[in-house]
Amino acid sequence: MTVVHRVLHPSPITSLAEYLERGGGKGIETAAGLRPQRIIALVRASGLRGRGGAGYSTGRKWQTVARNRSPVEPSTVVVNGAEGEPGTFKDRTILRINPYQVIEGAMIAARAMGADLVVIALKRSFEAECARVRAAIEEITAAGWSPGTQLEIFEGPDEYLYGEESALLETIQGGYPFPRVSPTFRRGVFKLSVADADESHDGARTGSSDVHTTTSAAAAHVAPALVNNVETMANIPRIVARGPQWFRTVGTKRAPGTLVCTVTGSTRVQGVGEVRIGTPLCEVIEAIGGGPRPGRRIKAVMSGVANPVIPAALLDTPVSYEGMAGIGSGLGSSGFIVFDDTVDMVAVAAGTARFLGIESCGQCLPCKQDGLVLADLLAKVCRSEGTDHDLAMIRRRLVTVTDRSRCYLATQQQNAVGSILERFAEEFAAHVEGATPPTEPLLVAELVDIVDGVAVLDERHRHKRPDWSYDEVYSGKVPAESLPGTPAPWRT
Numbered sequence: 234m235t236v237v238h239r240v241l242h243p244s245p246i247t248s249l250a251e252y253l254e255r256g257g258g259k260g261i262e263t264a265a266g267l268r269p270q271r272i273i274a275l276v277r278a279s280g281l282r283g284r285g286g287a288g289y290s291t292g293r294k295w296q297t298v299a300r301n302r303s304p305v306e307p308s309t310v311v312v313n314g315a316e317g318e319p320g321t322f323k324d325r326t327i328l329r330i331n332p333y334q335v336i337e338g339a340m341i342a343a344r345a346m347g348a349d350l351v352v353i354a355l356k357r358s359f360e361a362e363c364a365r366v367r368a369a370i371e372e373i374t375a376a377g378w379s380p381g382t383q384l385e386i387f388e389g390p391d392e393y394l395y396g397e398e399s400a401l402l403e404t405i406q407g408g409y410p411f412p413r414v415s416p417t418f419r420r421g422v423f424k425l426s427v428a429d430a431d432e433s434h435d436g437a438r439t440g441s442s443d444v445h446t447t448t449s450a451a452a453a454h455v456a457p458a459l460v461n462n463v464e465t466m467a468n469i470p471r472i473v474a475r476g477p478q479w480f481r482t483v484g485t486k487r488a489p490g491t492l493v494c495t496v497t498g499s500t501r502v503q504g505v506g507e508v509r510i511g512t513p514l515c516e517v518i519e520a521i522g523g524g525p526r527p528g529r530r531i532k533a534v535m536s537g538v539a540n541p542v543i544p545a546a547l548l549d550t551p552v553s554y555e556g557m558a559g560i561g562s563g564l565g566s567s568g569f570i571v572f573d574d575t576v577d578m579v580a581v582a583a584g585t586a587r588f589l590g591i592e593s594c595g596q597c598l599p600c601k602q603d604g605l606v607l608a609d610l611l612a613k614v615c616r617s618e619g620t621d622h623d624l625a626m627i628r629r630r631l632v633t634v635t636d637r638s639r640c641y642l643a644t645q646q647q648n649a650v651g652s653i654l655e656r657f658a659e660e661f662a663a664h665v666e667g668a669t670p671p672t673e674p675l676l677v678a679e680l681v682d683i684v685d686g687v688a689v690l691d692e693r694h695r696h697k698r699p700d701w702s703y704d705e706v707y708s709g710k711v712p713a714e715s716l717p718g719t720p721a722p723w724r725t
């Protein structure tokens with residue numbers, strides 16, 4: 234059996250009572266009798282790695298946040314439910330099926346961090362998930378299940394960068410989703426008591442707040458925040474209740490446990506399913522997506538837009554951090570976009586460059602400017618209007634796009650676009666030589682839903698401007714210069 238059910242229950246759990254009946258709640262019960270350091274030690278021993286994309290050791294992250302706690306303010310635990318990676322729908326699926334397990338994991342994290350606040354950060358547009366989480370929080374609070382820990386839901390914007398952890402904190406604080414310089418274990422969320430004491434703080438007015446307030450007295454007291462992905466948190470209760478050895482009974486030595494994967498693109502169906510880490514990629518595509526469409530063969534797979542493309546010859550690679558790294562790619566958030574032999578890879582590269590160029594915030598100009606130039610040049614090649622000179626310019630911009638970059642988005646251009654250019658060079662040459670029909674860039678955008686086995690992409694992204702507006706005409710500005718000073722809807 235390829236598909237398993239550790240994190241993703243086969244059917245939705247509709248109430249807290251049902252969750253408890255089915256064995257939920259044992260993690261928080263066990264954690265209540267353990268010292269924070271012991272909880273952290275259990276998570277470390279489990280070998281759990283973050284499921285948000287980077288695959289960083291969860292135990293090590295917990296340890297770092299605990300060590301950096303403020304003597305004045307309690308820390309905050311933030312559940313990253315922004316889920317904006319193209320091709321990924323696993324966090325929303327987990328929350329729709331069982332929000333209790335995620336909240337239980339976050340409450341255990343709060344105990345381990347000495348945090349007094351848990352924020353579940355979703356997007357305002359995730360209406361079903363917001364409703365489900367809000368109802369679960371009400372039940373949990375009414376049942377007195379979270380003494381000493383406040384549970385809150387935050388409904389953020391649709392921007393891709395909102396999912397980047399420091400930008401997430403910046404947004405929760407009332408600013409815009411602009412990544413910060415300070416890591417989250419140094420600078421979490423300004424609590425009101427601290428913000429009131431520091432009138433110089435105004436993230437929305439000045440861009441990323443840490444640039445402007447690191448020298449202020451109040452900033453010295455800002456407690457760290459622990460940010461973990463929804464799926465990461467969903468794994469915590471059973472690790473604590475059943476122990477790290479149980480967790481390690483599936484998966485690989487370096488990456489124990491399971492992965493909740495999304496399969497979309499050129500497959501018979503699109504969907505979400507849970508597999509043991511180490512399952513071959515072709516088996517994951519077969520089990521969740523039903524394999525390629527009749528009469529077609531798979532040409533390539535991308536795990537979101539953060540990692541190098543995987544050619545068909547490497548489809549037997551194990552779906553694990555080390556397996557993907559071994560072929561020069563990465564796991565990302567286990568959202569696999571499949572391309573068959575009908576797909577033009579130049580259109581994939583152009584769509585990817587456009588998505589990243591639009592979503593760049595422009596705090597580091599090479600990322601925004603080179604990103605947009607890359608998108609334009611690739612669209613030109615796609616339309617078979619490009620020249621060898623354009624291909625040379627694309628290669629040059631792929632080198633400079635990461636200059637002085639603050640977050641990983643710029644590197645994603647190099648990884649995803651650069652690898653398509655390298656591995657499918659003949660398709661680019663064919664466009665330049667006019668040997669292949671002109672085409673438009675593929676729509677690369679966030680998933681809005683998966684309905685009856687069909688993935689729905691955010692079609693609005695076609696009209697999104699580089700300043701993040703949907704205006705008829707592009708203002709020519711980057712978000713980092715046009716947005717500060719304008720009120721953010723989530724700033725209340």
Ligand SMILES: Cc1cc2nc3c(=O)[nH]c(=O)nc-3n(C[C@H](O)[C@H](O)[C@H](O)COP(=O)(O)O)c2cc1C
Nearest residue numbers: 283284285313315316317396397398461462465641
């Ligand atoms: C541009 C960008 C977008 C990201 N979007 C998300 C996201 O939507 N959800 C998420 O969990 N992590 C996202 N991440 C990763 C987070 O920054 C962070 O690594 C993650 O929330 C940490 O949780 P984990 O340790 O449990 O994986 C993004 C990172 C970048 C650079």
Ligand code: SF4
Nearest residue numbers: 594595596597600640
């Ligand atoms: S690298 Fe790009 S997306 Fe990241 S902070 Fe800089 S401009 Fe913004």
